[in-house]
Amino acid sequence: MLIRHAPDLTDNDVTDHGLYLKRRTLMAGLAGMGLAGAAAGQAQAGLAFTPGFSTTEKPTSKEDITTYNNFYEFGVDKGDPAENSGKFKPRPWTVHIDGACEAPRTIAIEDLIKANKLEERIYRMRCVEGWSMVIPWVGFPLKDLLASVKPTSKAKFVAFETVMRPSEMPGQAWNTLDWPYREGLRIDEAMHPLTLMAVGLYGDVLPNQNGAPLRVALPWKYGFKSAKSIVKIRFTEKEPVSSWTKAAQQEYGFYSSSP
């Protein structure tokens, strides 16, 4: 990964932010009246959610969040994911969960969204390269999904795997990482109430470049721990492989808590 001095990408686009906050308040009000679904359907093809944990920090603009990305499957430059992910098909999509659990299963993205109560959570994401953003995610606690498959006492870690689809992900033709992208968490980190399975941002479904249709978002870990476009989740007894740790053990240790 290139180490670059990037600006602090915190947003200054007041108009965008103002509109967003208005809409967020509206959605919260409607959700209270049980109308969020209808409102979301009418207003736009957005996701119905209620506000959850947040930060008082001002969200980065949607423009910056969706055009300055790390997603090596689409190339190594920050603009590559937005530019090269147009052909990627995030639907139909299924996630397979197995390993040390009693009820392994394969679940479709629509069913996952229906079965879980979506919340908006505004987290600061820090990349180990030195840049950060404040991102309004929409998602649900990962622990709810994990609990649904009944992990056993042998489940000490949780391993995540990104989809392998070289025909739609041009970066997978290069040996920049050992594909598919793999990351892992200790079971208590994965079950932490702040660990989010994100399916949207800024009230809409996740853009391809941000990890559609679902990715992890951990507010206290460096960005690379949050795998994008996940197709496999496995409970393991041993510490799982991390693509970045494999590539550069010094910079990307397994734990990698951010400051």
Ligand SMILES: Nc1nc2c(c(=O)[nH]1)N[C@H]1C(S)=C(S)[C@@H](COP(=O)(O)O)O[C@H]1N2
């Ligand atoms: N599959 C996959 N997941 C990934 C990456 C990647 O290259 N491939 N990059 C990671 C890194 S280094 C960061 S900082 C974040 C960036 O997330 P964002 O582009 O949505 O801001 O995604 C993480 N998840």
Ligand SMILES: [Mo]
């Ligand atoms: Mo990163």
